[in-house]
Amino acid sequence: MPDSDQHRRLARSLSPLPEESLPGFLLRLSHRLDRPPLRIAQRLGLTTRHHRLPYAHLHSLPDDLVLPFAAMTHLTAQETQALTLRRFSTTYPALLTIRAGTHRARGPATVGWNMTPSSRYCPPCLRGNGSPIQNTLGGAWQLRWHLPIVFACTRHKRLLEHECPSCLLSLNNPERRRVALIKQPNIEGLHPLQCRNAENPPGGNPIPSTGPVCGARLDHIDSHRNSPFTPEDLQLLLNLQKRIDGRLNLPVNSAHASPAADTYFHDLITATRLIKISWPTGHHLLPTDTLAAIVDAHIAPFLSSYSQDQGATIAGVRTAPTDPATSGALLLAADNLITDRDMWTLTEKVGPLAAETYRRSKPYASKIAQEPGISNEFARAMSPRDPNSRKTNILYRKLRHNYTFTIAQVPAYLPRSWHLTHFAKLRAQLPNITYRDDRLLRRGAAFRLAELASGQTWSDCAISLGISPGVGANAQRMLGHRLTDARLWPLFTHIVEEIADDLDAQKNRIDYANRRLRMGSWCIPDTDRDRLFDNLHRLERLQTQMVPRFMSIVVWSDVTRGEPSRSPFAVAVRSTDDTQALTTLIGHFHEANLGHGQRFRLRQRLALYATYLARSCDQNEDLSVDTDLVLAQEADTYSPRAPDPLG
Numbered sequence: 001m002p003d004s005d006q007h008r009r010l011a012r013s014l015s016p017l018p019e020e021s022l023p024g025f026l027l028r029l030s031h032r033l034d035r036p037p038l039r040i041a042q043r044l045g046l047t048t049r050h051h052r053l054p055y056a057h058l059h060s061l062p063d064d065l066v067l068p069f070a071a072m073t074h075l076t077a078q079e080t081q082a083l084t085l086r087r088f089s090t091t092y093p094a095l096l097t098i099r100a101g102t103h104r105a106r107g108p109a110t111v112g113w114n115m116t117p118s119s120r121y122c123p124p125c126l127r128g129n130g131s132p133i134q135n136t137l138g139g140a141w142q143l144r145w146h147l148p149i150v151f152a153c154t155r156h157k158r159l160l161e162h163e164c165p166s167c168l169l170s171l172n173n174p175e176r177r178r179v180a181l182i183k184q185p186n187i188e189g190l191h192p193l194q195c196r197n198a199e200n201p202p203g204g205n206p207i208p209s210t211g212p213v214c215g216a217r218l219d220h221i222d223s224h225r226n227s228p229f230t231p232e233d234l235q236l237l238l239n240l241q242k243r244i245d246g247r248l249n250l251p252v253n254s255a256h257a258s259p260a261a262d263t264y265f266h267d268l269i270t271a272t273r274l275i276k277i278s279w280p281t282g283h284h285l286l287p288t289d290t291l292a293a294i295v296d297a298h299i300a301p302f303l304s305s306y307s308q309d310q311g312a313t314i315a316g317v318r319t320a321p322t323d324p325a326t327s328g329a330l331l332l333a334a335d336n337l338i339t340d341r342d343m344w345t346l347t348e349k350v351g352p353l354a355a356e357t358y359r360r361s362k363p364y365a366s367k368i369a370q371e372p373g374i375s376n377e378f379a380r381a382m383s384p385r386d387p388n389s390r391k392t393n394i395l396y397r398k399l400r401h402n403y404t405f406t407i408a409q410v411p412a413y414l415p416r417s418w419h420l421t422h423f424a425k426l427r428a429q430l431p432n433i434t435y436r437d438d439r440l441l442r443r444g445a446a447f448r449l450a451e452l453a454s455g456q457t458w459s460d461c462a463i464s465l466g467i468s469p470g471v472g473a474n475a476q477r478m479l480g481h482r483l484t485d486a487r488l489w490p491l492f493t494h495i496v497e498e499i500a501d502d503l504d505a506q507k508n509r510i511d512y513a514n515r516r517l518r519m520g521s522w523c524i525p526d527t528d529r530d531r532l533f534d535n536l537h538r539l540e541r542l543q544t545q546m547v548p549r550f551m552s553i554v555v556w557s558d559v560t561r562g563e564p565s566r567s568p569f570a571v572a573v574r575s576t577d578d579t580q581a582l583t584t585l586i587g588h589f590h591e592a593n594l595g596h597g598q599r600f601r602l603r604q605r606l607a608l609y610a611t612y613l614a615r616s617c618d619q620n621e622d623l624s625v626d627t628d629l630v631l632a633q634e635a636d637t638y639s640p641r642a643p644d645p646l647g
Contacts, residue, residue: 010043013073014133017140021119022058022083023172023182024141027192029073031137038185044069046181053181055117058146059098060086085115085143091250092147092265093373113148113269113320117179118170120145120160120324122153126193126219138193138219144248148320149265151327152241159237160324164195166216170322171195184213193219228325233288237328240335264338266373271334273317274368274382278356279303285333285349294329317364343377344494350381351490381490403504407454408513410503411561412465414442414449416591422495430486437482441492443563444479447472448496449503466516467566510618515560518617520568524552531627532605536598549573551606553586558610559617564590605634 014029026046030037041047045068046057061069061084070080081087089095094114119141126141128134144150145160152159163170172183183196190196195214229237247264275282279299286292302316321327337349357365369382419442426441427433450461462472483489503509529551533543549569557564564570564586573582612625 010040010072010074013075014137016075016079016083017134019142019144020083020140021143021146022061023119024192025083026182027141028137030188031190031192034188036186036188037182039188041181041185044072052178053185055179055181056098057181058085058117059095059115060084060089083143085146087143088147088248091248092149093262094265094269112318113272115146116148116320116322117146118162118172118322120150120162121171121218122156122158122160123219123221124156124158125153138191141192144245147248148327149244149268149331150241150248151324151331152238154238154242154245157234157238159234159328161218161221162322162324164197164214164216164218165221167195167197167199167214169197169214171197171218173197187213190215191217193217228294229290230288233290236287236291236332240328240332243335244331263373263375263378266371267338267375267378268331268334270368270371270374270378270382271337272320272330274350274353274357275330275333275337276302276317277360277364277368278353281353281356282333282337285336286329291329291332294326295333298323298326298330338378341375341377343380343497344491346377347381347490347494350378351487354382380493403453403500405453405500405503405506405509407450407456407461407464408511409509410446410449410453410465411510411512412446412467412516412566413557413561413563414445414499415561416442418499419445422499426488426491426495429488429491430482439563440475440479440482443471443475444492445496445499447475448493449500452497452500464513466513466562471566510561512561514620515614515617516562518620518623519556519559519613522552522556522613522623523569524555528609528625528627531631532602532609534631536602538598539602542599550582550586553582554590554603554606555610555613557590558607559614601634604637605630608633 010029010033012033014025014032016025026037026040030040033040038047038051038053041053042051045065047053061081066077066080069075070077073080085095094112097112098114121141122145126139128137128139150160172179184198187196190213195216195218197214199212199214275285275295276299280292280296283292283296286295298321321330337353338346340346340349354365354369357368365382369379371379419438423441423445427438430437446465447458447461450456450465451458454461454464456464458472458476459469460472462469479492480489483492530543532551533539553564553567553569556562556567556569560567565583570582570586608630609625609627612630613623615621616623616625
């Protein structure tokens with residue numbers, strides 16, 4: 001071709017139709033100019049030195065081709081790029097995974113969920129709108145038909161077609177293991193809406209680059225099998241397509257975009273992979289047996305071959321279905337899986353599928369949980385069920401919320417009132433629960449809150465909470481095993497995050513680290529000790545036992561919200577002869593139900609004493625308490641139930 005022809009503007013061109021694809025535009029233009037599509041593409045500079053039409057041009061045109069193309073076709077640069085899928089890159093992030101300039105038939109674009117070389121189509125749309133130009137050349141081959149997530153035409157209320165009903169082949173299936181922008185582009189005389197597949201291609205032999213071709217008019221075929229669904233099933237799919245179309249057309253930085261808008265398609269595609277590898281665990285995600293049967297027929301061959309050969313790859317999981325009906329049913333299941341963004345609801349729905357996926361292929365399940373771009377909620381719901389897993393812990397710390405409370409504001413032992421309020425549901429489901437489980441839950445909840453605040457490991461959190469690091473590691477191991485066996489670890493994390501939300505919403509949070517620092521060497525004065533026993537004559541024997549240590553430990557625990565056994569006094573006598581007796585005595589006073597007797601009155605006085613002492617810590621005042629005020633207040637407020645003044 002002479003250089004003068006290559007750079008000369010076309011005498012006649014066309015105005016692109018709304019959302020028209022580049023191959024569709026070239027087909028209409030070549031038919032109007034009565035030249036083969038390859039000849040037109042060469043004039044526009046779209047071919048390679050091997051006279052091929054790169055499939056990658058469907059995604060976007062290189063910058064150095066845009067202006068020449070625009071000049072020769074009498075278009076603007078914006079109109080030129082609008083012929084490519086680049087327009088959807090901001091709303092459909094899967095397109096960003098395509099490597100620029102790829103020409104490989106088996107590259108990511110041909111097997112993944114980003115784009116397909118073969119266009120689906122709606123016959124009524126191809127017939128056009130009745131205008132003279134569309135009556136002659138047909139309607140637009142729409143760009144979105146190359147996206148695997150587009151499976152229906154909401155305008156004509158039907159599923160799209162994906163193959164020619166005459167030759168039963170996809171419209172742009174690879175030749176010689178290569179994909180191109182247009183099938184057999186050197187053949188001229190074909191209408192833009194005619195099938196360009198070779199007629200009766202010999203199996204295994206190279207398909208000739210020139211005729212004969214199928215030539216069937218795709219716009220003349222209303223439907224050869226269109227919908228296998230009931231009207232109700234079809235309406236469910238059309239509703240889903242409307243929601244997907246709405247997200248595809250969402251303006252960049254739209255004020256109407258939801259917080260999860262930018263992760264929706266990432267989550268949707270990842271959910272299809274989770275459903276496929278764990279099938280039929282997700283059978284319930286589809287509302288009818290017809291929809292489930294469509295997905296089952298698609299997945300069954302893959303699962304059969306995978307179960308027979310455990311060493312087989314699972315590349316088929318990442319492949320998008322070619323059939324629009326299958327795509328619609330699979331995407332409907334995925335949408336039903338991820339639509340509710342509530343963390344606990346999502347975890348309950350994803351958990352069984354994730355567990356089955358880990359059972360079948362732990363390496364691939366881990367990859368799914370770490371797919372780039374998916375939402376934090378979905379990643380955490382997909383994470384391993386074993387809380388002692390190193391990958392789980394890294395993931396949970398990586399995906400933590402941006403809480404405003406700090407680790408200094410986390411109590412080292414979850415307050416009993418918090419525990420009773422939030423953990424009732426979990427306790428009801430935990431088999432054979434004992435007081436040791438409650439103690440472990442309170443320890444674990446404190447470490448998990450600290451982890452959310454700091455992103456540190458439980459061992460490091462223990463140090464920050466004034467506890468030995470081994471206690472944190474041991475709590476995670478023991479609690480992990482206990483809750484994992486009962487399938488309650490997701491519920492535990494959900495409950496702690498509810499507590500974290502409540503703590504985050506508090507305006508005047510307590511600095512427990514400061515309280516622990518101020519109380520580090522504190523001991524109840526002898527005068528205060530004796531005064532608190534005033535008029536409690538039945539406790540004279542108790543007054544001579546383990547005092548002042550047991551009273552100091554109880555008050556320390558109330559002020560710092562720490563576990564009594566972790567107080568400096570308890571640690572100091574550990575492994576001595578006094579340990580057992582002191583532990584027993586503390587157990588009788590710390591959070592026991594003391595009834596109405598004098599032990600109960602002493603416990604009330606200690607709680608009130610701790611209230612004033614905590615106030616002195618928070619205000620950085622001297623750690624002294626007016627015991628006369630404590631006794632007067634205890635007498636005035638004496639009731640059958642002990643107060644919990646520290647919350």
